[in-house]
Amino acid sequence: MGDEEYAIPISLVDEIIKIHNLIRIPKAKTYFAGIMDIRGKVVKMVDLAIKLTVPREGEMTYDRAIVVKVSGQSVGIIVDKVANVVLFPPESINPPPPSVKGISGRYITGIGKKDDRFIIIIDVEKILGTEELTELGNNVG
Template identity: 35%
Template sequence: MFQDVQLVIFNLAKEEYGLPIGKVQEINRVAAVTKLPHTPEFMEGIINLRGRVIPVLDLRKRFGLDAREHDDSTRIMVTDVSGQTVGLIVDAVHEVVTIKGSGIEPSPPTFILEAQYIEGIGKMEGRLVILLNIDRIMSSQETIQLKQSVQAG
């Protein structure tokens, strides 16, 4: 059902998540983020990335997790979300791994609310990795609002 996939593994709280490596453009330390008014709570603001202004989202806030101070491990993963470059703040980025398709299961039906952006659960060496579908991380309305905020900023 699932194909083998190469993933960038990162942490939020105590859980491990994975994004397909093709969706991750680069990984950076957290830089100064400029706040924008009238944006969703999970949008931290914008950053200047080598002359490009990109929005930055806090995945902890997006997933309803407790806030945490940024530290030396905190990273911004620059990703492609539905054709738009977006930075995602995560607790730490650990490794790139390949998970065999046979080691991936669909997300359990108990995750009804989160299922929209959970692609599946990867099993590897006694660990469970939550596989994200980053293109579903925001609703179409939130995507429109994000684009408008960045253009206004």
């Protein structure tokens, strides 16, 4: 997102999908992009950049999403791109600072170092907490 790289623990990831037939929900929070049918299952889609107030250049075109399990629910996290799986040895992960690029440290589990890059490891379960999931559910029902 933006000019930074972010990571989500692979243990939370169900799949990576191409976005198609996204249905917008009127009067929903700005970060709630809509819902999508994935093999007969309704999945709520969240624009993570909007949720975390990460600035973007130009108009966002929704292309890919990472479907994760949070509190027993499948949620699609819309991303700019999906690069690859990166393994971080524990010693290569630094504790989170108070904030990174305007994102509160409470949403970051650490900063991983891979080669000459720093990758922000985000805490999806905190970002999409119970309150957010309940609100998204209310918008769908």
